[in-house]
Amino acid sequence: MNIELSKTSFELVQQYANLHIGKITYVLNYIIKMMANIPEEVRKKLLIFCEDRIEEMKQIPFTDETEVKQRIDVYLRLCHFFANETSKKDTMLSNDIEKAKTTVSFTPSNIKAATREAKKVDTTFARYTNYLISLALDIPPRVQGELSVFCTAQASGVDEQNSLYWMYRARKIQDSYKELAVFWAQRSPYNSEKTTSLKRIEMKNGYIVYPPDWVVLDGVQCDPKDSVRACVIEIKNGQKYDMPHFLFFTNKDLGDPFTKDEENSVYLSCIKAVPNFIEVLRDGVDQPTMPITDPKYKEASERFLASPIPKIFYIPATDDPYYYMEDEPPFGCHIVRSVSKNEE
Numbered sequence: 001m002n003i004e005l006s007k008t009s010f011e012l013v014q015q016y017a018n019l020h021i022g023k024i025t026y027v028l029n030y031i032i033k034m035m036a037n038i039p040e041e042v043r044k045k046l047l048i049f050c051e052d053r054i055e056e057m058k059q060i061p062f063t064d065e066t067e068v069k070q071r072i073d074v075y076l077r078l079c080h081f082f083a084n085e086t087s088k089k090d091t092m093l094s095n096d097i098e099k100a101k102t103t104v105s106f107t108p109s110n111i112k113a114a115t116r117e118a119k120k121v122d123t124t125f126a127r128y129t130n131y132l133i134s135l136a137l138d139i140p141p142r143v144q145g146e147l148s149v150f151c152t153a154q155a156s157g158v159d160e161q162n163s164l165y166w167m168y169r170a171r172k173i174q175d176s177y178k179e180l181a182v183f184w185a186q187r188s189p190y191n192s193e194k195t196t197s198l199k200r201i202e203m204k205n206g207y208i209v210y211p212p213d214w215v216v217l218d219g220v221q222c223d224p225k226d227s228v229r230a231c232v233i234e235i236k237n238g239q240k241y242d243m244p245h246f247l248f249f250t251n252k253d254l255g256d257p258f259t260k261d262e263e264n265s266v267y268l269s270c271i272k273a274v275p276n277f278i279e280v281l282r283d284g285v286d287q288p289t290m291p292i293t294d295p296k297y298k299e300a301s302e303r304f305l306a307s308p309i310p311k312i313f314y315i316p317a318t319d320d321p322y323y324y325m326e327d328e329p330p331f332g333c334h335i336v337r338s339v340s341k342n343e344e
Helices: 007-019 024-035 040-058 066-082 108-120 125-137 141-157 165-184 260-273 277-283 297-306
Strands: 002-006 099-103 199-203 206-210 229-236 246-250 309-314 334-337
Touching: 002 007, 002 125, 007 024, 007 099, 007 125, 024 108, 024 125, 024 165, 040 066, 040 141, 040 165, 066 125, 066 141, 108 125, 141 165, 229 260, 246 260, 260 277, 260 309
Parallel strands: none
Antiparallel strands: 002 099, 199 206, 206 334, 229 246, 229 309
C-alpha cells in the first residue's frame, strides 16, 4: 500500500534501514509491531520510568539548557503515549511539513493493530504510523540509551519460570521489552533472535508445524496420520532438568480433559523418550489444600510453585473458532487444516 510519511519520518526510517542493511518495509512493520502492541504491564512500567526521569531532570541546575529541555520534552511525549492519552492533535502533521510517499507491504496483523489504535484517536493509519516513527526514532541518543538500558534490565527480570506455553503473556511481556531494548540501542532487530525453521508432520485433515527441538512421542494415543488433534506437554520450572517440550497426537475433542490414566500413559512415554523426565514426576509437589490461614500454607505454596509441574495443552488449529491467521501462535506451533475457516 502507498503511505505518506513526513520527510523527517522517511529519512529516519531510511537511515535505520541503511544502518542495518534492511528495507523500509521491514523497519515500518517492526515499529508498528513493537509500538502498537505494547502489553499494559510494560506500558505502566515505562510510564513510571519516564516520569522518574522528568523529575530527576527538573532537579538539575540550569534546566533551561537546550539538551535538558529536549530530553524533558521527549519524555513528556513518551509519557503521553504510555499513559494511553494520545490525541488526534499528537498525530497531526503541519501543512508546511514536507512529505514523501513510499510503498510498503504491511502484514495483516500490523494493519489491524495500527488501524485499531488510529481509530481510538480518530486519525488515519498514515498519521498514526508517522506518530509511532517519531516515538521510536525521533528521540535523542541519550534518551534512546536510557530507555534501552531500562528495557534490557526489565527483560532479564521477567521470571523465566513463567515463560511457558500456558503462561504465554509473561513471554510476550519479556519479548516486548527485548524488542524495545534492541531497537532503542540502534542494533539490528532482524537477527536479534536465533531463527529456526519449523518442522512439519502430516495429519488426518492437514498437517502440524512445530519447533525442531520439540520431542515427538510415538504411539501415545494414535499415529499422526490418524489424528485430528495434537497436544504439547510443558514442564513449569523444568529448566534445571533441561526438559524439552513433548508433542503427541490424539483424537480427543478440543478441551476434553485427560483422565489420570491417560496422563500417566503420556508421562510414561515422556520417560521412554527422555529418561530423566522421571525426576520431574519424583520432585513434583502437590498444590496445598490447607486453608490459606494455616501457618504452613505459605511454605507449602512456595514449594509447590517452585516444583516441576507438567501440564498438557491442546495445539490450536486454523479451523478453531478463535484462531486468526494473522496472530502468532505460541512458539509458532499450530495445526493447518486442509480447508481452513479463512479459505472457506
